[in-house]
Structures are given as C-alpha cells and as structure tokens.
Amino acid sequence: MIQKFGLKGSLCSPKISCLRLWNYLDMVYVGNITIGTPPQLFSVIFDTASSDLWVPSNQCHSRACVTHRSFNPTLSSTFQSSNRTVKLAPHSGLVSGLLGYDTIQIGRFKSENQAFGLSQSEPVKELENAFFDGVLGLGYPSLAIQGTTPVFDNLRKQGQIPEPVFALYLSTNTKKGSVLMIGGVDNNFFTGNFRWVPLSAQNYWQITLDRITWRGVVVGCTRGCQAIVDSGSAFLLGPSRQISSIQKIIQARFIENEYQVRCCARTTLADFIFTINNVQYPVPARAYIRKGSTPRRCYSNFSGGTESLGKEETWILGEVFLRLYFTVFDRGQNRIGLAIAV
Numbered sequence: 583m584i585q586k587f588g589l590k591g592s593l594c595s596p597k598i599s600c601l602r603l604w605n606y607l608d609m610v611y612v613g614n615i616t617i618g619t620p621p622q623l624f625s626v627i628f629d630t631a632s633s634d635l636w637v638p639s640n641q642c643h644s645r646a647c648v649t650h651r652s653f654n655p656t657l658s659s660t661f662q663s664s665n666r667t668v669k670l671a672p673h674s675g676l677v678s679g680l681l682g683y684d685t686i687q688i689g690r691f692k693s694e695n696q697a698f699g700l701s702q703s704e705p706v707k708e709l710e711n712a713f714f715d716g717v718l719g720l721g722y723p724s725l726a727i728q729g730t731t732p733v734f735d736n737l738r739k740q741g742q743i744p745e746p747v748f749a750l751y752l753s754t755n756t757k758k759g760s761v762l763m764i765g766g767v768d769n770n771f772f773t774g775n776f777r778w779v780p781l782s783a784q785n786y787w788q789i790t791l792d793r794i795t796w797r798g799v800v801v802g803c804t805r806g807c808q809a810i811v812d813s814g815s816a817f818l819l820g821p822s823r824q825i826s827s828i829q830k831i832i833q834a835r836f837i838e839n840e841y842q843v844r845c846c847a848r849t850t851l852a853d854f855i856f857t858i859n860n861v862q863y864p865v866p867a868r869a870y871i872r873k874g875s876t877p878r879r880c881y882s883n884f885s886g887g888t889e890s891l892g893k894e895e896t897w898i899l900g901e902v903f904l905r906l907y908f909t910v911f912d913r914g915q916n917r918i919g920l921a922i923a924v
C-alpha cells in the first residue's frame with residue numbers, strides 16, 4: 583500500500599523526502615544534491631532512463647566541465663578511489679572518467695559509500711551551456727556500471743526509505759513547483775485515482791503501449807509496442823517514419839533544424855490519445871506544441887529516432903507526458919502509477 587501524505591505547511595511530509603526541482607523552459611528539470619564530507623553542491627538531472635550518478639571532476643578540462651561545478655576528491659574525508667576507468671554516459675559513449683565512492687545527500691536521505699562517476703572528459707557541445715552539472719540515474723541496477731549499486735538501491739539497502747517508491751511532479755511554464763518525492767507520495771500533486779501499469783522489462787521503466795490515436799485513427803504503435811517513461815527526455819519520441827507522419831498531421835514544417843507549427847494550432851488541433859493498459863491518456867495540442875522564445879514561433883514536441891533502440895517498436899514518454907500525469911515509480915511491485923497532475 584503506497585502511503586499518501588499531505589503538505590501541512592511544508593514541501594511535504596517529514597516521513598518522505600521531497601526535493602525541489604527547477605524547471606528550465608519546460609525542457610529540463612534540475613535538483614540539488616551534495617557529495618562528500620564536507621558536502622560539495624551539485625545540480626543534477628534525475629533521469630529514469632539511466633542508473634549511474636556522475637558529475638564533473640576537478641581533473642576534467644573540457645569546456646563542459648570548466649563551465650560547471652566540479653568535484654574535488656582531496657577536499658572530502660570520506661572519498662574513496664577505485665582507480666577504475668568507466669564510461670559515464672553509455673547512451674552517448676562520449677563522457678568518461680573514474681569511479682569513486684563517497685557520501686551522497688539527496689533531500690533528507692544520505693547514501694553512504696555510494697559509487698559515482700567523476701568525469702574526466704566531456705567533449706559534448708550540448709553540455710557546455712547545460713543547466714545542470716551531472717546526472718543521477720533512477721533506472722534499474724541492470725543499467726548501472728557493472729559491479730555498482732545505484733543511489734536509490736543503496737538507500738533501499740541501507741533501510742533509509744520507508745517505501746521503495748519515488749514520484750515526479752513536473753510543473754508547466756514556471757520555474758518553481760516541481761518535486762521529486764522519495765519514499766512515498768504526496769496527494770496534493772494529483773487528482774483522482776492512480777492507474778497502475780506493470781513493467782514489461784526491468785531495466786528502463788518500460789511498459790507496454792497499446793496504441794496511439796488521433797481523431798480515432800491509429801497513427802502509431804499499430805500492433806502494440808513498448809514505451810519507456812523517461813524523465814531525462816524533453817519530448818515524445820518514436821520511430822522516425824511514424825513521427826514524420828505525425829508532423830504532417832499537425833502541419834509542422836522543418837525550418838532551421840526544428841519542426842515549426844502555427845501557434846494557433848495549440849488551441850485548435852485534437853488530442854493524441856496514448857492508450858496504456860486499456861486506459862486512454864490524452865495529450866492535448868498545448869502539450870505537444872510548445873511556444874518558442876519569440877512571438878509567433880511554436881514548435882512540435884514530437885521527435886524521431888527510437889529505431890536505434892532495437893527491432894521492436896519503441897516510444898519514449900518524456901517530460902511532455904510527465905507534466906500531464908503525476909507518475910509513481912514503484913520498485914517494490916515493478917510498476918508505475920499514473921494520475922492526472924494538478
């Protein structure tokens with residue numbers, strides 16, 4: 583039974599840990615953690631599609647490192663080195679560094695002797711001006727660096743969290759208000775009841791998607807497919823061929839490396855319906871079309887490329903979906919819970 587708590591004047595109940603997240607342009611959500619003794623502060627993405635924690639080290643001289651906070655092992659009395667070289671972002675294959683162990687503070691919980699990566703090279707241009715220093719993965723241990731235990735699993739092993747769950751509430755069009763909850767669920771962030779969906783695989787937070795429809799016509803996942811619930815992705819992603827058809831449906835035009843859409847479409851186009859475990863989850867035009875930074879510029883929140891994940895058709899339900907549906911990630915019963923976000 584998932585415990586539900588109320589705010590009662592604070593961010594959330596003292597029985598669980600609620601971490602404030604900052605929303606940058608509805609594209610990335612960032613929260614603070616500390617590493618070491620005394621603590622060194624870092625801003626990280628909490629990514630449900632990876633399982634490792636990594637931050638820049640003071641030995642990294644890539645521009646992406648020098649423009650962000652870096653961890654200095656010599657300043658921490660609890661740091662232990664492994665002298666093991668690892669890839670820290672296997673999905674990109676570009677970020678590499680050393681594996682170390684130290685104390686990680688996340689909200690009110692403290693993970694002792696936690697494995698984490700200290701990047702020594704970040705030759706990724708997109709990271710140079712990123713709003714975050716590193717990444718904290720919340721996926722299953724099978725995605726983690728071999729021989730290491732992810733942060734959530736370490737907290738669970740050390741008996742710190744009251745229940746093996748975490749949940750995400752992502753705000754829309756406002757920097758403040760987003761929350762990561764660990765160890766329970768606060769009922770002030772959703773309305774109605776949870777619909778529970780069993781996982782189809784225990785590496786990513788992966789579920790079975792029945793179909794995607796628009797005005798009653800199936801436009802994706804025609805025979806059923808897989809979907810990954812990914813807090814580290816800003817968009818709704820799918821196979822390039824289906825995404826191309828969807829861009830045509832919403833009359834998106836490829837201009838300056840992005841699919842632009844008429845802004846009036848945000849109030850006139852129909853919902854896309856994602857059917858999961860026989861329950862329909864509407865995604866309205868105001869969610870799948872985003873406003874640009876300049877007037878009269880709007881863009882599609884659909885993107886392709888998931889065919890690179892394997893032969894089976896796969897979609898990624900990123901922040902576009904998570905903003906609409908408060909999501910509980912239940913490791914105890916290997917399922918996710920979805921309710922309408924307030």
